[in-house]
Amino acid sequence: MNVRLELRGDPPRWLSPVLTIAAVVVALVIGAVVLAFVGGDPVRAYLHIVDAAFGDIGVLSDTLVKATPLILTGLACALAFRMRLWNIGAEGQFLLGAWGASAVVLIPILPAGTPAIVVIPTMMLAGALAGALWGIVPGVLRARLGVNEIITTLMLNYVALAWIQFWVFGPWSEGGFQQTVAFPREAWLPRLTDFAAQFPVLAGLTTHLGLVFALIAAAIMSIVFSRTRWGYEMRLIGDNARAARYAGIDIARYIIVVFAISGALAGLAGMSEVSGVVHRLQDRISPGYGFTAIIIAYLARFGPWRVVLASVLFGALILAGREIQPSGVPAMIQGVILFCLIVAEVLTRYRVRIGRRAVAPA
Amino acid sequence: MIDLTLILAAGVASGTILLFAAVGEIFAERAGVLNLGVEGMMLIGAVAGFSVAASVGDPWIGVAVAMLAGGLLSLVHAVITIHFRADQVISGLALTFLGSGLARVLGDGLSNAGPIATLPRATVPILSELPLIGPVLFRDQSILTYVGFVLVPVAWYWIERTRPGLHLRAVGERPAAADAQGIDVVAVRYAYVLVGGLLAGLAGATITLAISPGWFGDQTVAGRGWIAIGLVIFAQWSPIRAALGAYLFGAIFRFILDLQGVQSVFGVTNPFQAGRSATFFLEMLPYLFVVVVVIIGSREALRRRVGAPAALGIPFVRGERGA
Numbered sequence: 011m012n013v014r015l016e017l018r019g020d021p022p023r024w025l026s027p028v029l030t031i032a033a034v035v036v037a038l039v040i041g042a043v044v045l046a047f048v049g050g051d052p053v054r055a056y057l058h059i060v061d062a063a064f065g066d067i068g069v070l071s072d073t074l075v076k077a078t079p080l081i082l083t084g085l086a087c088a089l090a091f092r093m094r095l096w097n098i099g100a101e102g103q104f105l106l107g108a109w110g111a112s113a114v115v116l117i118p119i120l121p122a123g124t125p126a127i128v129v130i131p132t133m134m135l136a137g138a139l140a141g142a143l144w145g146i147v148p149g150v151l152r153a154r155l156g157v158n159e160i161i162t163t164l165m166l167n168y169v170a171l172a173w174i175q176f177w178v179f180g181p182w183s184e185g186g187f188q189q190t191v192a193f194p195r196e197a198w199l200p201r202l203t204d205f206a207a208q209f210p211v212l213a214g215l216t217t218h219l220g221l222v223f224a225l226i227a228a229a230i231m232s233i234v235f236s237r238t239r240w241g242y243e244m245r246l247i248g249d250n251a252r253a254a255r256y257a258g259i260d261i262a263r264y265i266i267v268v269f270a271i272s273g274a275l276a277g278l279a280g281m282s283e284v285s286g287v288v289h290r291l292q293d294r295i296s297p298g299y300g301f302t303a304i305i306i307a308y309l310a311r312f313g314p315w316r317v318v319l320a321s322v323l324f325g326a327l328i329l330a331g332r333e334i335q336p337s338g339v340p341a342m343i344q345g346v347i348l349f350c351l352i353v354a355e356v357l358t359r360y361r362v363r364i365g366r367r368a369v370a371p372a
Numbered sequence: 373m374i375d376l377t378l379i380l381a382a383g384v385a386s387g388t389i390l391l392f393a394a395v396g397e398i399f400a401e402r403a404g405v406l407n408l409g410v411e412g413m414m415l416i417g418a419v420a421g422f423s424v425a426a427s428v429g430d431p432w433i434g435v436a437v438a439m440l441a442g443g444l445l446s447l448v449h450a451v452i453t454i455h456f457r458a459d460q461v462i463s464g465l466a467l468t469f470l471g472s473g474l475a476r477v478l479g480d481g482l483s484n485a486g487p488i489a490t491l492p493r494a495t496v497p498i499l500s501e502l503p504l505i506g507p508v509l510f511r512d513q514s515i516l517t518y519v520g521f522v523l524v525p526v527a528w529y530w531i532e533r534t535r536p537g538l539h540l541r542a543v544g545e546r547p548a549a550a551d552a553q554g555i556d557v558v559a560v561r562y563a564y565v566l567v568g569g570l571l572a573g574l575a576g577a578t579i580t581l582a583i584s585p586g587w588f589g590d591q592t593v594a595g596r597g598w599i600a601i602g603l604v605i606f607a608q609w610s611p612i613r614a615a616l617g618a619y620l621f622g623a624i625f626r627f628i629l630d631l632q633g634v635q636s637v638f639g640v641t642n643p644f645q646a647g648r649s650a651t652f653f654l655e656m657l658p659y660l661f662v663v664v665v666v667i668i669g670s671r672e673a674l675r676r677r678v679g680a681p682a683a684l685g686i687p688f689v690r691g692e693r694g695a
Contacts, residue, residue: 053399133547151667162663165602175649179649180648304465338479345467348470349466350455352466353456
């Protein structure tokens with residue numbers, strides 16, 4: 011008996027979404043088996059995740075708070091991956107973005123008492139710029155010198171973390187603790203709960219303006235991908251770089267620009283997290299958003315709106331997963347999901363034939 | 373005071389970790405399969421070796437289980453990329469996620485395991501008396517360090533001078549031609565991905581059972597799997613250059629650690645003392661160094677046209693046009 015893969019001529023449209031959902035289900039089942047194996051109760055753990063992430067309006071709001079940085083970093087990865095640029099550095103770009111935004115308040119770039127209408131946009135700009143800078147470095151190295159971007163983006167993640175730690179333990183440390191002082195209110199992104207005086211329903215809801223940035227970014231990217239020449243040329247480079255070169259597309263410039271925008275999006279995620287949620291800089295500001303973003307981009311098959319959807323699911327997993335023991339379970343399930351997605355993609359492209367060895371065509 | 377001999381000796385010891393991982397990755401890549409899951413396989417090896425050694429009491433059984441665990445994980449990558457022809461980059465990343473998540477699940481509670489029996493150390497008679505080389509290479513090193521000394525020439529000889537090594541290179545460079553010669557491309561690729569996994573598992577066990585015993589979650593491996601992958605590019609897929617690079621990195625890591633213990637240099641207060649925030653700049657150095665090394669590696673590879681195996685990353689399909 012042997013197993014062969016045959017290329018499907020034209021896969022039916024329903025196949026890809028069905029297999030994607032099936033992949034997630036299979037991954038959750040595998041996760042449950044491992045969880046049971048190490049002595050946990052998988053049914054209770056999963057019910058707990060659903061309840062703790064979507065149970066009422068309060069936790070739903072918390073889920074959206076977790077989804078916000080995931081959408082932005084997920085879009086950052088989806089943009090790069092569409093061109094088959096493996097930007098594994100969203101984590102570092104996120105951290106640099108958080109640092110840049112914090113610098114506006116802490117260096118300080120703007121004097122104390124500057125109104126929010128000036129502070130917030132400056133922080134957004136600083137965060138996006140710092141993230142873009144962190145993305146351009148591997149982009150230029152890849153475009154001009156052919157240096158493998160996987161290694162460089164990954165190494166720069168570690169450098170970014172050390173950079174944050176230097177500031178948080180050193181110049182910006184609050185009394186020797188591993189965090190900076192809290193930002194003044196002018197540097198906080200507005201949250202739903204801030205409007206509780208007018209709308210009592212909103213009291214306690216921590217969803218912040220960063221979610222709106224994320225949705226706007228998704229909308230812009232969706233339009234660029236589907237309706238502009240840039241989107242078309244990026245897809246061409248990703249699908250067939252040689253054809254793109256013959257078509258006269260400046261691939262090197264695309265690589266650098268895409269890395270810069272990708273870094274800027276991840277940097278904006280970092281800004282949104284310090285300004286919208288934590289209100290100070292800490293070294294443990296990211297529980298690995300930039301890495302989860304890789305899986306999200308892949309799960310969404312690089313579609314911006316699908317990134318939003320996938321981010322909400324992973325936001326739930328991160329939010330509720332914090333209480334699940336052992337602590338590695340959510341990370342493990344993410345890995346299993348990614349593997350199942352890879353198999354699903356293969357099954358979309360190929361038909362599996364199991365049978366006797368076929369006679370090779372002459 | 374910083375003792376250069378001690379730094380070099382410790383560099384050789386901790387470089388052994390990178391050496392095993394890099395040589396394993398060279399085997400897999402020379403066969404045409406890029407495996408970015410080294411970090412995950414090392415973590416699984418590290419946790420499996422440590423937990424087994426802690427519960428059984430015999431570090432050698434720990435080493436064996438660690439290699440087995442790394443090998444098993446690598447087979448997942450082999451099935452996905454060789455049989456299912458999925459993208460090797462994304463599958464390798466998934467392997468790292470899976471490995472580090474699984475390692476954290478399995479390692480839950482291990483950080484309080486207390487001291488365990490580690491692998492024995494040994495001093496080689498006669499050789500250890502050689503000036504300079506003796507104390508650096510042959511004095512009070514872990515057994516695994518000596519295994520590393522043996523592995524490197526063996527790996528080089530195997531790849532460059534033996535018949536199976538010729539098949540390995542053929543599969544990585546021109547799989548279609550190898551297939552026409554009657555070499556089983558799929559079997560060869562499976563075998564060397566597995567070798568890569570076994571060695572990555574060994575690298576993980578080298579951390580937890582020999583060099584720095586203990587389980588510290590993700591921080592146990594702390595990116596060394598990725599550094600090993602960078603080393604492979606720098607070494608241009610040669611085990612001997614990979615070994616030199618690994619020992620160099622080991623020495624840098626060690627120097628950074630030692631520098632944090634120094635009070636003052638030439639009368640100037642050392643800004644990098646432990647507890648000072650400037651030490652974080654030192655911690656960046658190994659990672660920045662990898663970036664520099666990869667840049668140099670790709671420049672040299674371009675210039676000398678000796679680069680990656682031609683079929684690296686490309687799935688083999690019998691009868692399809694290609695490399």
